[in-house]
Amino acid sequence: MLPALLLVLDPPWRARGRVGKWLLAHGMPVAVVLGYLIVRRSLFGVATADLPALVGGAEVTAGHGRDLVTQLSTIATVLPRALAQCVVPLGLTLDPDIVFTRTPWDPAVIAGAVFVLALTWLGLRRPATGPARAFGTTLAWASALPWVILPLNSPYLEHRMYGPLAGLALVAAHSLSGVRLTLPAWRCGVAAAALALSALAALRSHEYRDARVLWERVVTTQPGSVRGLCGLALCHMERAELEPALRLLERAVAIWPGHEAALRNLTELHILLSPEPGRALAAVVLSDRLVAAEPNNPFDRLLSSRALAAMGAETGDASWFDAAEAQALACLEIAPPKGLVFRTAASARARQGRLDLALALLDRSVAMGLAHSSVLIDRASYLNQLGRHAEAEQDLARAASGGPFDPRVIELLRARGAGPGR
16 A cells, blocks of 8 residues: 555655655655565465456355456445445444446446546545545555455455545545534534434444344344354354354255355354254264365365264264264365364264274374374373373473463463463
8 A cells, every 4th residue: 555655645746856866765665565565475476365367257255256347346336335334324234235246337337336436536636736635535445455356255344444434534524624614503413413423433333342232233134144143143152052053053054055154153053062862963964065065175074073973972883983083084185284183083082982092193193293282282181081191291291382372271271370481
């Protein structure tokens, strides 16, 4: 953003015979930005982000499946409403109703684009007579362009206007600076409107202190919102209120059977409730759907492994635990090796009561150099249960040294009356 803002504040045509001085003044920040982009490019292979394909997106509701034409056409219909809500904060929701448009020739797209471009032209024209207005317009666009151009799963959410609001405030300040209200009635009316809108904005800010309040409002006003149902279910899960979360996620899956986040959380709930008859089987069925949809997703396979282990615990059949271990270790074939893979496989064997097999799996993880603090803590737990307390103490010491800020390490240290290292 910085070079663009500098060009607006001090355009090169003002330099007149001082081009060298102008380059000296603005060359350093431009060089810093270019250096930053070069470093990002060398480290991550991309300076900012990969642009999507121009056309031909397979799935408009997913950011990775939306093409650039669809993204810009959809945004053109969204921005006018976003700008209106900046002025009058009514109808705000965490799940805005987005109509995805694949063609730029749709009348709504053309009207929205013309409206936004006209406001932009008004903001940027004659910057010498209105530098605050031009600077504010540039700031608004510079902070909005990332989510305008790059397809995200949700094309628009209200919090993305926080950056543009700073620029729009400058535009409003400049535009209103010459307004003179002579009649007392006009002054009272404007003051009342300003107070009312400020109160609405403050109320919305207060609601953001509690996610459950926000999601409850979405579910109340939009009963068919899958995003709202999943968000409220997650709030219940964080408070260990599993039954209400289960009902919400079942509603979400009934509305959108292929919604991956809803399916994953519903599977997780069935695993947590698996002592109840039928829960483990339901978890296995749901996790199988996820793995079938994305065979190369390691997290779905780990979730499936946990569901299979729950099924083994319910039935007592050792074959389910064998399948759980195999499903977890299959992640090594589709993704870089992680300690979490061995921890998941080991937890299945521990649930079977085979602590020797669980320990062997974690030994394999350590031998591969995957000795994360979480792996060592699990290993120490199994060693203690096997009566090998001296070895367990060594693992706990290594875990505290390698991951002093790991929540589980801190909890163990506090339980022993110690604290994390400085």
